[in-house]
Amino acid sequence: MNAIYFTQFKGPLEIKDISVPTATNDGVVIKVEATGLCRSDWHAWMGHDSDIVLPHVPGHELAGVISETGSAVTKFRVGDRVTVPFVCGCGKCQYCTRGDAQVCPTQTQPGFTGFGSFAEYVAINNADFNLVTIPENVSFATAAALGCRFATSYRGLIKRAHVKANEKVVIYGCGGVGLSAIMIAKAQGANVYAVDINDAALAIAQSLGAETINSSKVDPVAFMQNLGGADVAVDALGSQQTASASVLSLARCGRHLQLGLLLTANGLTDIPMARVIAWELDLLGSHGMAAKDYPEMLALVASGKLNPASLITREVGLTEGAKALAELNSQPFGGITVIKPSEK
Structure with a gap:
């Protein structure tokens, strides 16, 4: 074969x-x-x-x-x-x-x-x-x-983050994981914001009903905080930068969902834990x-x-x-x- x-x-x-x-x-x-x-x-x-x-x-x-x-x-x-x-x-x-x-x-x-x-x-x-x-x-x-x-996004959003109708959900990364997450969050009735630097990917995200943010032109953390912060923030890419931005985009008592793999040399990733503690944020993972x-x-x-x-x-x-x-x-x-x- x-x-x-x-x-x-x-x-x-x-x-x-x-x-x-x-x-x-x-x-x-x-x-x-x-x-x-x-x-x-x-x-x-x-x-x-x-x-x-x-x-x-x-x-x-x-x-x-x-x-x-x-x-x-x-x-x-x-x-x-x-x-x-x-x-x-x-x-x-x-x-x-x-x-x-x-x-x-x-x-x-x-x-x-x-x-x-x-x-x-x-x-x-x-x-x-x-x-x-x-x-x-x-x-x-x-x-x-x-x-x-899609399966990882489905379990993450539905079973782990428990996304609800009318919640604000910001998704970092509009690859396969991120686009899947957008579709699932929209099906739950959430208000979805999609972040990427790829205009082609953002166009697909917009077609799925997300409001799009090109992070090479607009600071997505400031954008989300100007809206009062997200109820759920998703790192669908998997990098220190997007994971941190996801956490910092949350409203108080919000939920961060890590979907993208964080494959660093030492297995560790910097996260703004001071914000997690002060704002009582939840950090969630989904592995299939x-x-x-x-x-x-x-x-x-x-x-x-x-x-x-x-x-x-x-x-x-x-x-x-x-x-x-x-x-x-x-x-x-x-x-x-x-x-x-x-x-x-």
Whole structure:
């Protein structure tokens, strides 16, 4: 099968013919019909994730059809349309059994702890616990767009920050995570403000109903404080600058939600904690969403209340996908890129 493959961090991304994986006893092999290109995949290629063993195939936002099942799999069969959270839980620990598989201590992640979905086929273990059935009226590309970005944003805004109607929500970063967060916050009836320096991304944010702020021209912290501060502020990019700005944009007793990865060399990030203490702010994180929570989100997608497909701005094959991955940090495109591995 063909796959995007690299043998050194920051090295060449080649399209390589590698062996099709085989299913473990409790796992499946999925023919990948669509897979999202995410900034986390760029971090993997750059070597920012310690779980990755070289050589490697990235990719973690996937949707497809089961082509093989292990003998112990009982809930799924060949031909089923499925997706999977980017965090796969063990299904046995205290966190998995209480419904929080996204923080499982022995979690696995396609595209990080093993070969991922930038390939024609991908193997997923512990299938009965981790797979999610895709409704018939939800396309593979839409399911792939849910990926880590939409699911992480959904859980973060709905289950962690508890965004309510008429609240002021400011979102820093209008990539896939940020645009997903805008759509979800608007669906909750919030008043949304989107911050970025990319006019193309801001145009998409505006089309989703957000008021936009180009932070290269306007100070977003001052803008939000002139409005009385945000009830919820989201760092959807993941940098010291945007995380701090998010916290400083809050009203007293506001909630900061960290969605963007903060991958610093020492694992630490400066946060204005004096403001957190004085204004009694809440700091919240969201690290994906467990498979058991997907049906609620998928039902909203199937009903049309949430439309992640509208965030897809291009669909490419593996060759163009490899190029897009390499250029992700230097030439960001607005919206979500979906790779279809069977296409050239």
